[in-house]
Amino acid sequence: xxxxxxxxxxxxxxxxxxxxxxxxxxxxxxxxxxxxxxxxxxxxxxxxxxxxxxxxxxxxxxxxxxxxxxxxxxxxxxxxxxxxxxxxxxxxxxxxxxxxxxxxxxxxxxxxxxxxxxxxxxxxxxxxxxxxxxxxxxxxxxxxxxxxxxxxxxxxxxxxxxxxxxxxxxxxxxxxxxxxxxxxxxxxxxxxxxxxxxxxxxxxxxxxxxxxxxxxxxxxxxxxxxxxxxxxxxxxxxxxxxxxxxxxxxxxxxxxxxxxxxxxxxxxxxxxxxxxxxxxxxxxxxxxxxxxxxxxxxxxxxxxxxxxxxxxxxxxxxxxxxxxxxxxxxxxxxxxxxxxxxxxxxxxxxxxxxxxxxxxxxxxxxxxxxxxxxxxxxxxxxxx
Numbered sequence: 001x002x003x004x005x006x007x008x009x010x011x012x013x014x015x016x017x018x019x020x021x022x023x024x025x026x027x028x029x030x031x032x033x034x035x036x037x038x039x040x041x042x043x044x045x046x047x048x049x050x051x052x053x054x055x056x057x058x059x060x061x062x063x064x065x066x067x068x069x070x071x072x073x074x075x076x077x078x079x080x081x082x083x084x085x086x087x088x089x090x091x092x093x094x095x096x097x098x099x100x101x102x103x104x105x106x107x108x109x110x111x112x113x114x115x116x117x118x119x120x121x122x123x124x125x126x127x128x129x130x131x132x133x134x135x136x137x138x139x140x141x142x143x144x145x146x147x148x149x150x151x152x153x154x155x156x157x158x159x160x161x162x163x164x165x166x167x168x169x170x171x172x173x174x175x176x177x178x179x180x181x182x183x184x185x186x187x188x189x190x191x192x193x194x195x196x197x198x199x200x201x202x203x204x205x206x207x208x209x210x211x212x213x214x215x216x217x218x219x220x221x222x223x224x225x226x227x228x229x230x231x232x233x234x235x236x237x238x239x240x241x242x243x244x245x246x247x248x249x250x251x252x253x254x255x256x257x258x259x260x261x262x263x264x265x266x267x268x269x270x271x272x273x274x275x276x277x278x279x280x281x282x283x284x285x286x287x288x289x290x291x292x293x294x295x296x297x298x299x300x301x302x303x304x305x306x307x308x309x310x311x312x313x314x315x316x317x318x319x320x321x322x323x324x325x326x327x328x329x330x331x332x333x334x335x336x337x338x339x340x341x342x343x344x345x346x347x348x349x350x351x352x353x354x355x356x357x358x359x360x361x362x363x364x365x366x367x368x369x370x371x372x373x374x375x376x377x378x379x380x381x382x383x384x
Contacts, residue, residue, distance in 0.1 A: 007217045008372050008376060009213065010368055013368050016205070016208070017205050017264075018360055021360050022360065026133055027132050027200060033197075038054070038231075041208070041231055042054075049118075050219065053115050054113070055112060055115060055250075058240070059233075059240035061237050062238060065102055068105075069186065076091045076095035077091070077178060078179065079091060080171075081175040085161070085164045085168075089162070092157065096154065111132070112233050113241045115228065115250065116229040117227070117229075118225070118226070118227040118228075118229075119225055119227055120226045122226060123254070124228055125227055125255070125258070126229075126258070127211050127260060128231075128232060128312050129204055129211050129260045130232045130233070130235030130236070130261065132234060132236050133200025133236065134200065135193045136198050136354055136355050136356055137354040138194040142188050142189075142191060143193070153183075153185045156182075160175075160181075198356060199356065202265060202352065202353065202358050202363055204235075206262060206264035206368065207262065207263055208231060210260060210375060211260065217376060218376075225380045232245065239314060242313075245316075246315045246319045256286055257321055257323040257324075258286070258375075263326060263367070263371050264328065265350065266331065268302070268327070268367070269301060270303060270324060271324060271325040272303045272305055282323065283324055285322070294371075294374045302332075304332060307347055329348050332347065
């Protein structure tokens with residue numbers, strides 16, 4: 001195992017980082033940067049001797065879906081200013097019903113997952129890293145507020161429309177209030193985003209580059225460890241790549257799946273779960289296994305319960321697979337009140353995520369090297 005770990009070269013990781021973040025640059029799903037990334041990854045993985053295939057991913061961007069819901073909601077809610085209570089409520093319920101099918105109504109863009117296999121399929125480990133980068137966030141606090149309170153955009157107008165029956169004097173001012181409350185949080189979300197796209201060195205060229213180096217090292221071993229690498233597309237638009245991976249049926253029930261996302265700087269964390277009302281826990285046994293590998297490299301991983309962040313392990317967990325996410329941050333921030341109610345509940349503290357400043361020069365060599373060697377331990381490289 002020692003010789004295998006010594007074969008890991010962090011210099012090559014930074015070569016991939018420079019290629020992805022500087023030469024290719026922003027890699028928004030479905031764009032030219034994303035296409036160039038797929039070409040680069042495919043050529044490298046084939047060079048290392050892995051079997052490479054592409055899986056089509058169709059997605060709707062977050063901004064397009066949000067704009068659609070905002071326009072459709074206004075179209076169905078505005079007539080309530082003039083209509084009686086029953087037709088108004090009927091129109092609103094119709095909108096809520098249609099909003100559930102927006103993914104089927106809206107035209108989709110194309111991206112893909114890139115899958116690379118090495119060795120046999122029995123007892124394999126699966127490493128996942130999303131390759132797309134996100135639109136820059138110009139107002140992070142607004143984004144957090146809009147994300148947390150977004151359900152109120154549907155709940156509060158529903159409540160006002162119902163209160164109209166026992167309190168008819170509530171209208172028409174209640175109608176104007178409904179329109180305002182419905183538009184408030186989606187508008188804040190759109191306002192918080194910039195038209196620019198992050199170069200995404202840490203999020204998530206760091207994970208992609210580490211997986212490439214793991215592939216190179218493992219391809220030189222005999223026997224080769226059973227391994228599947230998945231570079232998902234359209235993660236930043238709503239975990240579309242991970243959802244497509246689940247729906248295809250290419251994974252096996254016994255696969256142990258580790259998502260590697262934003263690991264270039266700071267303290268490493270294992271995501272133990274996420275959500276407040278709809279809570280999802282990651283696989284405890286898998287977390288312990290990954291934790292042991294990290295500790296053997298001198299790292300002291302923390303535990304993180306996410307509230308504003310979502311990761312590619314979520315669709316996998318919901319289908320019954322063993323999955324978790326490995327990430328890193330310079331200092332997670334507590335969420336007032338909620339952090340006292342839920343253990344390990346925090347939000348990201350690294351200020352360069354989803355900005356133009358997310359560049360390779362900000363990442364830490366020693367963090368990438370230790371995480372990369374821990375990944376080799378996890379996949380069983382050199383174990384015979």
